[in-house]
Amino acid sequence: MFDGEDGGQMAFWTCTRTASSTEHVHDYDEYMLVVEGCYTLIIRGEKIPVKEGQEYLIPRGVVHSGEVLAGTRTIHAFGGHRADRRQHS
Numbered sequence: 001m002f003d004g005e006d007g008g009q010m011a012f013w014t015c016t017r018t019a020s021s022t023e024h025v026h027d028y029d030e031y032m033l034v035v036e037g038c039y040t041l042i043i044r045g046e047k048i049p050v051k052e053g054q055e056y057l058i059p060r061g062v063v064h065s066g067e068v069l070a071g072t073r074t075i076h077a078f079g080g081h082r083a084d085r086r087q088h089s
Contacts, residue, residue, distance in 0.1 A: 011076045015068045023065045030058040030078050037072025041065075 015037070023042075032039065033055045041048040041056060042065045050056045058064055068074075 009078045011074075011078070013074050013076070015070060015072045015074075018068065018070045020067045021065050023063050025063045026058070026060055026078070028060050028078060030076060032056050032058070032077075033075045035073040035075060037069050039069075039072055039074055040067040042067070 032050065034050050034052055036052050038049055038051045041050060041058070043058075043062060047067075048056070
């Protein structure tokens with residue numbers, strides 16, 4: 001996770017297992033690029049597979065969820081604060 005001065009964030013994720021996210025919404029835009037594997041977005045009940053080399057922009061206010069296959073690697077750019085970092089000791 002990288003934090004921008006304007007509050008935006010970038011995340012580089014590698015999914016070690018097949019998983020899904022619950023429906024949620026952001027008050028900022030989210031851009032995602034699939035580097036490897038497949039991330040299936042679910043928007044208004046429609047499943048949208050985003051495969052290796054493909055990108056997708058989720059506009060602010062759009063309710064979405066997703067399913068990701070084990071081994072998938074993605075890059076996400078968030079127009080706002082998405083996640084807090086875990087503190088390492």
